[in-house]
Amino acid sequence: MPENARLCRFWEPRVLSILRIVAALIFMQHGLNKLFDFPPTASHVPYDPLSLVPGVAGPIEAFGGLLLVLGLFTRPVAFLLSGEMAVAYFLAHAPKSFFPFLNGGDGAILFCFIFLYLSVAGGGAWSLDRLIRAVAASGSAE
Numbered sequence: 001m002p003e004n005a006r007l008c009r010f011w012e013p014r015v016l017s018i019l020r021i022v023a024a025l026i027f028m029q030h031g032l033n034k035l036f037d038f039p040p041t042a043s044h045v046p047y048d049p050l051s052l053v054p055g056v057a058g059p060i061e062a063f064g065g066l067l068l069v070l071g072l073f074t075r076p077v078a079f080l081l082s083g084e085m086a087v088a089y090f091l092a093h094a095p096k097s098f099f100p101f102l103n104g105g106d107g108a109i110l111f112c113f114i115f116l117y118l119s120v121a122g123g124g125a126w127s128l129d130r131l132i133r134a135v136a137a138s139g140s141a142e
Contacts (some may be wrong), residue, residue: 002138012058013124013125014124014125014126015120015124016123016125017071017123017124017125017126017127018124019114019118019124020068020069020071020123020127021068021069021071021120021126022072022113022117023077023111023115024065024066024068024069025065025067025097027061027064027065027068027081027111028061028062028065028066028069029065030038030057030060030061030065031057031058031060031061031062031063031064031065032061032062033063034047034053034054034057034061034068035047035054035056035058035059035062053092057088060080060081060084061081061084064077064080064084064119065081068081068115068118068123070127070128071123071124071126071127071128071129071130072127072128072129073129074118074119074122074123074127074129075118075119075120075122075123075129076119077112077117078115078117078118078119079112079116081115082111082112082113082115082116082119084120085108085109085111085112085115086108088108089105089108089109089112092105092108092111093108101105
């Protein structure tokens with residue numbers, strides 16, 4: 001096997017973990033802002049648990065983002081968040097304009113497809129999901 005293929009095989013699951021962690025940290029800010037106005041913004045909408053935004057979206061984004069940072073339940077959480085971003089795009093952004101650059105939905109589209117990818121690829125090398133599988137496999141081998 002060529003050396004560059006060996007390096008790619010080594011780094012692929014690690015870079016996947018880095019993508020997961022960075023995307024989740026950025027995404028989690030949206031939920032924390034909806035729930036706690038952190039980081040603070042001038043256009044903050046007060047938290048209302050009976051509303052779609054921030055009521056339902058805030059906890060999904062904050063808690064789902066935290067689970068993705070940890071790499072815990074990565075596939076189902078990423079699938080849920082991908083769906084949430086698709087809904088957010090079509091409800092909040094698409095009615096403003098056909099073009100994502102003009103309707104402000106480019107972030108929602110990127111999150112949607114990154115999370116869709118994570119729902120298929122998993123959490124990568126540095127995830128609690130992988131650690132749990134490794135412990136379960138070593139426990140069943142005894």
